[in-house]
Amino acid sequence: MAEPSVPIAPPLVNELDIVIPTIRNLDFLEMWRAFFQPYHLIIVQDGDPNKKINVPEGFDYELYNRNDINRILGPKASCISFKDSACRCFGYMVSKKKYIYTIDDDCFVAEDPTGQKINALAQHIQNLLTPATPFFFNTLYDPYRTGADFVRGYPFSLREGASTAVSHGLWLNIPDYDAPTQLVKPRERNTRYVDAVLTIPKSTLFPMCGMNLAFDRELIGPAMYFGLMGDGQPIGRYDDMWAGWCCKVICDHLGLGVKTGLPYIFHSKASNPFVNLKKEYKGIFWQEDIIPFFQSVVLPKECTTVQQCYIELSKMVREKLGPIDPYFEKLSDAMATWIDAWDELNPQ
Amino acid sequence: MAEPSVPIAPPLVNELDIVIPTIRNLDFLEMWRAFFQPYHLIIVQDGDPNKKINVPEGFDYELYNRNDINRILGPKASCISFKDSACRCFGYMVSKKKYIYTIDDDCFVAEDPTGQKINALAQHIQNLLTPATPFFFNTLYDPYRTGADFVRGYPFSLREGASTAVSHGLWLNIPDYDAPTQLVKPRERNTRYVDAVLTIPKSTLFPMCGMNLAFDRELIGPAMYFGLMGDGQPIGRYDDMWAGWCCKVICDHLGLGVKTGLPYIFHSKASNPFVNLKKEYKGIFWQEDIIPFFQSVVLPKECTTVQQCYIELSKMVREKLGPIDPYFEKLSDAMATWIDAWDELNPQ
Numbered sequence: 210m211a212e213p214s215v216p217i218a219p220p221l222v223n224e225l226d227i228v229i230p231t232i233r234n235l236d237f238l239e240m241w242r243a244f245f246q247p248y249h250l251i252i253v254q255d256g257d258p259n260k261k262i263n264v265p266e267g268f269d270y271e272l273y274n275r276n277d278i279n280r281i282l283g284p285k286a287s288c289i290s291f292k293d294s295a296c297r298c299f300g301y302m303v304s305k306k307k308y309i310y311t312i313d314d315d316c317f318v319a320e321d322p323t324g325q326k327i328n329a330l331a332q333h334i335q336n337l338l339t340p341a342t343p344f345f346f347n348t349l350y351d352p353y354r355t356g357a358d359f360v361r362g363y364p365f366s367l368r369e370g371a372s373t374a375v376s377h378g379l380w381l382n383i384p385d386y387d388a389p390t391q392l393v394k395p396r397e398r399n400t401r402y403v404d405a406v407l408t409i410p411k412s413t414l415f416p417m418c419g420m421n422l423a424f425d426r427e428l429i430g431p432a433m434y435f436g437l438m439g440d441g442q443p444i445g446r447y448d449d450m451w452a453g454w455c456c457k458v459i460c461d462h463l464g465l466g467v468k469t470g471l472p473y474i475f476h477s478k479a480s481n482p483f484v485n486l487k488k489e490y491k492g493i494f495w496q497e498d499i500i501p502f503f504q505s506v507v508l509p510k511e512c513t514t515v516q517q518c519y520i521e522l523s524k525m526v527r528e529k530l531g532p533i534d535p536y537f538e539k540l541s542d543a544m545a546t547w548i549d550a551w552d553e554l555n556p557q
Numbered sequence: 558m559a560e561p562s563v564p565i566a567p568p569l570v571n572e573l574d575i576v577i578p579t580i581r582n583l584d585f586l587e588m589w590r591a592f593f594q595p596y597h598l599i600i601v602q603d604g605d606p607n608k609k610i611n612v613p614e615g616f617d618y619e620l621y622n623r624n625d626i627n628r629i630l631g632p633k634a635s636c637i638s639f640k641d642s643a644c645r646c647f648g649y650m651v652s653k654k655k656y657i658y659t660i661d662d663d664c665f666v667a668e669d670p671t672g673q674k675i676n677a678l679a680q681h682i683q684n685l686l687t688p689a690t691p692f693f694f695n696t697l698y699d700p701y702r703t704g705a706d707f708v709r710g711y712p713f714s715l716r717e718g719a720s721t722a723v724s725h726g727l728w729l730n731i732p733d734y735d736a737p738t739q740l741v742k743p744r745e746r747n748t749r750y751v752d753a754v755l756t757i758p759k760s761t762l763f764p765m766c767g768m769n770l771a772f773d774r775e776l777i778g779p780a781m782y783f784g785l786m787g788d789g790q791p792i793g794r795y796d797d798m799w800a801g802w803c804c805k806v807i808c809d810h811l812g813l814g815v816k817t818g819l820p821y822i823f824h825s826k827a828s829n830p831f832v833n834l835k836k837e838y839k840g841i842f843w844q845e846d847i848i849p850f851f852q853s854v855v856l857p858k859e860c861t862t863v864q865q866c867y868i869e870l871s872k873m874v875r876e877k878l879g880p881i882d883p884y885f886e887k888l889s890d891a892m893a894t895w896i897d898a899w900d901e902l903n904p905q
Contacts, residue, residue, distance in 0.1 A: 345764075345848065346761050346763035346817075347763075347764075348725065348763060348766070348817050349727070349732060349747065356745065356746075357732075357747070358732070358734060358742065358745065359738065360732065360733050360734060360735075360764050360766070361733050361734055361735040361738075361764060361794065361798070361837075362765075362766075362795070362798040363764055364844050364845055364848045365737075365841065365845070366845050379697070384705075385696075385708050386706060386708060397704065401705065401752055402752070403753040404749055404750070404751050404752070405749075407755075409694055409758075410757075410760075410761035412758075412761075413693075413758035413761065415694035415695075416694075416695075416708050416709060416711055418709065418710075446709065449710075450709070450710040469696050489709075496712050497712055497714050500693065500712045
């Protein structure tokens with residue numbers, strides 16, 4: 210009953226960059242060659258800059274290591290995480306394209322229930338090019354999909370929808386669990402293919418995973434900051450979560466949509482739960498305060514650009530989360546530095 | 558990859574009534590016999606009380622026609638719609654069970670993608686007996702389902718969830734479209750089986766369809782009023798929508814959950830779009846004001862029971878929607894009458 214998983218959508222070859230935080234797995238790009246080769250890749254090396262990353266023949270790419278980041282951003286490089294995949298957001302900043310797709314190097318091509326290989330990128334593009342419906346829930350999911358529509362009782366004035374800023378894709382095989390859940394359910398695999406795309410409603414927060422994520426840089430890019438993680442920082446594995454919470458409140462404020470669901474990738478291996486627990490444990494406490502904070506954020510009407518919203522948010526972070534831990538004051542500064550750096554590399 | 562569509566769940570035989578608004582199709586109960594026969598049925602005849610409804614052998618049922626409703630409720634019978642399937646809510650009121658499942662007589666047993674017959678009732682029970690997650694979105698859908706859980710970044714303090722008050726099931730074949738969409742897409746069929754149950758987030762409204770719907774009478778019953786439709790009323794086909802909007806704002810206020818998704822039924826035939834347009838056209842205008850009204854409803858903290866919430870809501874309807882059309886003043890009165898009648902038949 211499922212439709213083909215490769216929707217017909219403009220490929221946006223000249224308007225989309227694929228951002229990859231390092232490539233440890235040599236097979237990774239080979240597996241994606243049929244889908245990724247037409248696109249430009251931006252690889253941001255997350256570890257030792259002296260280590261060589263091998264990119265197979267035939268790919269068009271640029272590669273940045275820590276030395277490049279320091280050279281390009283100067284003192285502002287302090288806002289980019291080191292030895293952590295959070296550094297990928299540097300790629301969002303140096304891109305000159307309208308759209309970004311980011312994927313981890315342990316994510317392979319998944320198959321739909323008919324056994325067909327899923328072109329994740331094509332589905333993300335489809336998600337980004339069709340409107341979202343953040344203001345009212347449609348029970349038949351994405352109303353713009355072939356064979357679906359708005360159901361009875363959906364206000365006609367809302368059927369034009371909102372521009373889609375973010376497309377959050379999911380994962381078959383290894384689910385994106387936190388360390389405690391990994392420890393408790395080491396053998397759990399996600400085998401359920403849910404054939405749906407839906408809009409996360411306005412004023413609802415969600416856990417945004419950076420493994421398989423696409424967004425419209427022009428609409429939301431400056432809010433897609435992956436924070437301070439990894440080397441020298443007290444937490445890890447909250448980079449994408451942080452970006453998701455910030456993006457969602459800003460999308461809500463600006464009337465933009467966030468979608469989740471299709472496409473799936475095949476997440477090949479679970480990261481080490483013991484290492485993850487060490488990275489996460491402060492975040493597990495802190496998020497109990499961070500979520501109510503984001504749920505209560507009201508941005509001033511005067512903030513009409515993503516940059517203005519983000520700077521305002523950085524001030525709120527200092528004021529409301531600073532008392533939890535000095536880390537949040539540092540993060541607040543880094544958020545402001547990130548916007549400075551973004552604007553420097555992306556002059557209006 | 559899909560799991561069997563018939564989850565193992567307690568059947569609640571002594572705690573659930575099936576409410577059916579009339580039975581025109583003689584095959585209807587035969588088709589559901591394997592699933593419905595253990596349960597008690599409440600049939601509420603929506604048309605001419607002199608017409609005989611034939612119930613096949615072996616079913617345990619009670620049947621109410623308009624004369625019964627008038628006799629039981631006296632002057633309060635004015636709140637129950639006549640010659641419209643909205644009269645089904647009388648069945649919710651006379652039931653003495655904790656749970657209700659309501660289904661239309663043109664809804665047949667659907668098949669999942671493996672060809673297995675779907676036990677819709679068992680899935681609804683599963684939905685009602687597991688918690689909902691209205692306060693934060695889980696990207697892997699229902700975290701209480703086998704093979705799923707809360708994903709990374711989901712606050713641990715919210716993982717107990719909320720009690721589920723409503724389970725809204727979907728429809729394969731004929732989708733639940735309004736008359737304009739029916740007219741524009743006469744041949745559209747819903748063939749997409751989306752293998753998911755999800756919670757509609759807090760503060761998000763949705764179009765609740767009464768075709769395939771289950772709820773916890775003890776938690777939300779008094780708000781499940783299907784309004785004034787049909788004979789003598791200016792609109793139709795907004796009975797379930799009205800109930801859905803009222804229930805959702807009250808569930809949000811009381812911290813209860815509303816789920817949508819599985820189970821599917823097979824919706825066999827589309828109602829006449831020309832007749833539907835006549836019933837709907839005022840609703841199509843009015844809903845443009847009704848939705849913002851419900852989106853802005855804030856119930857007072859003092860309202861701690863469904864009845865209190867509903868009476869408060871009826872006053873707001875008079876005040877805010879009354880100026881649109883005198884119909885809403887009549888509806889406001891009927892909402893209060895409904896609560897009177899409910900409390901009379903269901904003394905504490």
